[in-house]
Amino acid sequence: MMKQIYVKTNKRHNKYEGIMSLDKAILGFLSYKPFTGYDLKKVFDSSVHHFWPADQSQIYRTMSRLEDQGYLTSERIPQEDRPPQKLYHLTKAGKEALYTWLKGPPPMEKIRYPFLIQVFFAGLLEDDDILAVFEKKAEGLRGLLESLQVLEQEVREHTLEFPKKDRYFWLLTLEHGKWIERAELEWIEKVIGRLKNNEHK
Numbered sequence: 001m002m003k004q005i006y007v008k009t010n011k012r013h014n015k016y017e018g019i020m021s022l023d024k025a026i027l028g029f030l031s032y033k034p035f036t037g038y039d040l041k042k043v044f045d046s047s048v049h050h051f052w053p054a055d056q057s058q059i060y061r062t063m064s065r066l067e068d069q070g071y072l073t074s075e076r077i078p079q080e081d082r083p084p085q086k087l088y089h090l091t092k093a094g095k096e097a098l099y100t101w102l103k104g105p106p107p108m109e110k111i112r113y114p115f116l117i118q119v120f121f122a123g124l125l126e127d128d129d130i131l132a133v134f135e136k137k138a139e140g141l142r143g144l145l146e147s148l149q150v151l152e153q154e155v156r157e158h159t160l161e162f163p164k165k166d167r168y169f170w171l172l173t174l175e176h177g178k179w180i181e182r183a184e185l186e187w188i189e190k191v192i193g194r195l196k197n198n199e200h201k
Helices: 002-010 021-030 037-045 056-068 092-102 114-120 127-158 164-196
Strands: 072-079 082-090
Touching (some): 021 037, 021 056, 021 082, 021 092, 037 056, 037 082, 056 072, 114 127, 127 164
Antiparallel strands (some): 072 082
């Protein structure tokens, strides 16, 4: 009981803690300039998709909710022979929420990794099936590394409208992704070799 009281009385409260990661990404992009939902989806696909994918409907729903919360405003832009577009702008409250979160402590989230559940119970399978699981994983990781390489080139070529300093940190996220995937691929390949040597028997 005393432990519960200690946690409650010492917890640091932040009124922006409830803002989800997709919300923060949207606020971040809108800090550069106004976007329509359609254009924002294109920016997502050429920048953060490798670690935070979002579909068009998610983006539209989130932008609408952020507008209701006062973090965004929108204006209607007429189009010939098409319905008007909504162009979203970041408000002062939205900028405050974004910068408060950016300057706060890095989120330390617990990771759920379904592949490790497969690894954990792999001993229930026949040897050929076990090997196939790891070989398929290695193949998938090689494909992912290739796609990250393509995405890096796209970021370098198609995001020149954004400040160089910001693009530097965008590329750091790709560097992190490639480092993680290469490390896992190296581990998988070593495990495959150990399995072929019957180390598990």
